[in-house]
Amino acid sequence: MGLVKRQESGQGAPERERRRHGRAPEDLVRQLADPDPAVRRWAARDLAAHPGAADALADALEGERDPAVRQALLDALAAIGGEAVAERLIPLLRSEDAGLRNGVIEVLQGMPEAVAPRMARLLEDEDPDVRIFAVDICRSLPHPDTPRWLAGLLGRERHVNVVGTAIDVLAEIGGPEELPALRAVAERFADEPFVAFSAKVAIRRIEEGRA
Amino acid sequence: MARIMIVDDAATVRMYHRELVEALGHQVVEAENGIEALEKALGATWDLFLVDVNMPKMDGYRLVREMRSGEDLREVPVVMVSTEAKARDKEQAWAAGANHYLVKPVRPEALQAVVRALAGEAGA
Amino acid sequence: MSAGATETRACAQPAISDADFERFRDFFYRKTGIYFEDSKRYFVDKRLLERMRATGHDSFRSYFTFMRFQASGEELQRLIDLMTVNETYFFREDYQFRCLVGPVLDEVLERKRPGDPVRIWSIPCSTGEEPYSIAIWLLEHWPPIERVDVEILASDIDTQALARAREGVYGRRSVQRLPKALLTKYFEPLPDGRWRIVRELREAVDFRRVNLSDPADTRPYRRIDVIFCRNLLIYFDDASRRQAAEVFYDALNPGGFVFLGHSESMSRISSLFRVRRFEEAVAYQKPV
Numbered sequence: 074m075g076l077v078k079r080q081e082s083g084q085g086a087p088e089r090e091r092r093r094h095g096r097a098p099e100d101l102v103r104q105l106a107d108p109d110p111a112v113r114r115w116a117a118r119d120l121a122a123h124p125g126a127a128d129a130l131a132d133a134l135e136g137e138r139d140p141a142v143r144q145a146l147l148d149a150l151a152a153i154g155g156e157a158v159a160e161r162l163i164p165l166l167r168s169e170d171a172g173l174r175n176g177v178i179e180v181l182q183g184m185p186e187a188v189a190p191r192m193a194r195l196l197e198d199e200d201p202d203v204r205i206f207a208v209d210i211c212r213s214l215p216h217p218d219t220p221r222w223l224a225g226l227l228g229r230e231r232h233v234n235v236v237g238t239a240i241d242v243l244a245e246i247g248g249p250e251e252l253p254a255l256r257a258v259a260e261r262f263a264d265e266p267f268v269a270f271s272a273k274v275a276i277r278r279i280e281e282g283r284a
Numbered sequence: 285m286a287r288i289m290i291v292d293d294a295a296t297v298r299m300y301h302r303e304l305v306e307a308l309g310h311q312v313v314e315a316e317n318g319i320e321a322l323e324k325a326l327g328a329t330w331d332l333f334l335v336d337v338n339m340p341k342m343d344g345y346r347l348v349r350e351m352r353s354g355e356d357l358r359e360v361p362v363v364m365v366s367t368e369a370k371a372r373d374k375e376q377a378w379a380a381g382a383n384h385y386l387v388k389p390v391r392p393e394a395l396q397a398v399v400r401a402l403a404g405e406a407g408a
Numbered sequence: 409m410s411a412g413a414t415e416t417r418a419c420a421q422p423a424i425s426d427a428d429f430e431r432f433r434d435f436f437y438r439k440t441g442i443y444f445e446d447s448k449r450y451f452v453d454k455r456l457l458e459r460m461r462a463t464g465h466d467s468f469r470s471y472f473t474f475m476r477f478q479a480s481g482e483e484l485q486r487l488i489d490l491m492t493v494n495e496t497y498f499f500r501e502d503y504q505f506r507c508l509v510g511p512v513l514d515e516v517l518e519r520k521r522p523g524d525p526v527r528i529w530s531i532p533c534s535t536g537e538e539p540y541s542i543a544i545w546l547l548e549h550w551p552p553i554e555r556v557d558v559e560i561l562a563s564d565i566d567t568q569a570l571a572r573a574r575e576g577v578y579g580r581r582s583v584q585r586l587p588k589a590l591l592t593k594y595f596e597p598l599p600d601g602r603w604r605i606v607r608e609l610r611e612a613v614d615f616r617r618v619n620l621s622d623p624a625d626t627r628p629y630r631r632i633d634v635i636f637c638r639n640l641l642i643y644f645d646d647a648s649r650r651q652a653a654e655v656f657y658d659a660l661n662p663g664g665f666v667f668l669g670h671s672e673s674m675s676r677i678s679s680l681f682r683v684r685r686f687e688e689a690v691a692y693q694k695p696v
Contacts (some may be wrong), residue, residue, distance in 0.1 A: 075555070076559075076560065076608075077559055078559065078612060078613075079614045141657065141695075148651060148654055151647055171345055174338065178340070179340060202367070217477045237388065245435055266391065267297075275296070278428075282425060293438075315675075320673055322683040323683055326684075327685040327687075
């Protein structure tokens with residue numbers, strides 16, 4: 074038979090791994106700038122265990138182009154978590170790189186405690202794109218206040234795409250408390266077919282839901 | 285009847301676009317992001333993709349680049365449908381290989397006109 | 409249905425309205441990639457009502473809010489478990505094994521130097537049906553096994569399941585999809601009507617306990633060619649899914665493949681892999 078049992082040790086890769094394991098964080102931070110993506114990726118993976126490396130990881134994230142290294146940096150930052158990481162990630166919502174922005178949104182969705190106190194500011198950002206991304210964060214943020222934040226936004230928002238995105242999220246998570254805001258915004262944007270359509274869906278789903 | 289893929293992470297946007305496209309007599313398949321679109325699309329025949337830009341896991345630009353670099357979906361026309369109206373966004377869409385760019389919210393007539401132009405109309 | 413009739417029924421017992429069903433369907437689809445057609449309505453309602461009762465919620469709305477905002481994600485996990493069929497038996501989802509011995513291993517071999525072994529990792533292997541199925545499938549349907557060494561690594565977090573896997577004793581239900589000829593070739597009948605997998609196979613599979621979220625456990629898994637990870641990641645929260653995908657990425661050789669369960673989609677897990685559609689199945693490939 075050609076089935077063989079794994080050789081116990083002896084192989085090169087695990088040996089190298091073992092040497093890397095426990096490497097000092099200063100070495101790992103330096104390796105975030107290594108020309109070899111594999112080295113950068115391993116450094117990022119190992120730095121997930123060092124909360125003090127959050128700034129170095131965020132610095133590296135800004136310039137990183139390799140998707141696999143970028144994902145390792147994002148996941149390391151997600152593992153570290155906390156206020157400082159949220160502060161570093163939020164400015165990246167302004168990046169021109171859609172892949173980076175969406176990666177940042179995913180990580181922020183996983184940190185409700187750190188994101189909640191910053192959400193009001195984000196939903197009032199002067200850039201409508203950033204407001205849309207803030208609403209996207211709310212889509213999957215496990216925080217009970219998200220429907221209320223979005224209803225508040227609908228009350229003042231002028232940009233049609235921010236409104237459309239917020240209605241879409243409320244179609245899934247909104248309750249009867251959000252109905253007045255949905256009705257008002259539908260009226261205010263009555264000449265926008267998409268807003269009228271999505272508000273109708275959201276209102277129907279809430280009204281016909283069983284209380 | 286054409287087969288059209290609608291890729292968008294917002295459920296109400298998918299519903300809205302689906303209604304407009306089905307009104308022309310076409311068949312619609314939906315996907316929530318670029319990876320799901322590839323899972324469903326590879327190996328089958330398509331007449332048109334309507335693709336959002338900002339989506340989790342795989343954004344619209346990357347989806348179009350993947351389509352253009354593979355065999356199966358290289359020739360399928362793609363309309364990017366984005367909330368972003370800046371010149372750099374359109375440039376990114378052309379660079380990725382999109383055929384047309386619409387800014388959200390899409391007027392029903394505008395979307396249907398593009399679908400007619402790129403995928404025709406059932407029975408027409 | 410008239411509004412009056414709706415209300416009468418709502419008073420009698422909690423029910424799921426059309427609107428509730430649609431909301432749940434959108435949410436569940438976004439989280440898992442599984443989309444329930446209207447024809448699944450009865451199946452979905454029944455399970456939702458079951459969980460509402462179990463968690464003490466008398467309306468869909470309060471249950472849905474509770475589940476959505478629960479930070480641990482435990483209730484969602486319960487619900488996924490109920491909404492998906494999760495059994496393990498020999499030759500389950502064998503279209504993936506057909507894909508393995510066809511185009512997938514062909515590509516893997518193209519990148520191998522002569523003498524290099526092919527490594528296949530089954531995680532979670534549960535009580536062993538999957539790794540043993542892979543072994544049998546290779547011996548039966550993959551002629552290159554005459555000249556190529558294959559290592560099958562099998563791991564699970566559950567040590568009791570692993571002990572049963574090593575023992576290799578199965579009831580009739582587990583083996584019912586196996587053709588008779590294979591059953592008699594690779595199993596020994598036991599006096600109590602059960603079947604035990606032959607010693608050569610038991611000894612050929614490397615069973616070990618692995619916790620996917622512990623780097624010390626996963627670190628030794630390197631230079632793997634194909635990973636079978638079916639019906640596990642769908643139960644993980646978003647961050648744990650991404651982390652598991654990172655582990656697979658690092659474990660695989662460039663060009664190596666991942667197979668997920670039939671109701672799972674990489675679109676809800678990670679963007680690290682390329683989608684590959686073969687005639688038999690979809691697989692996910694680490695870029696070369």
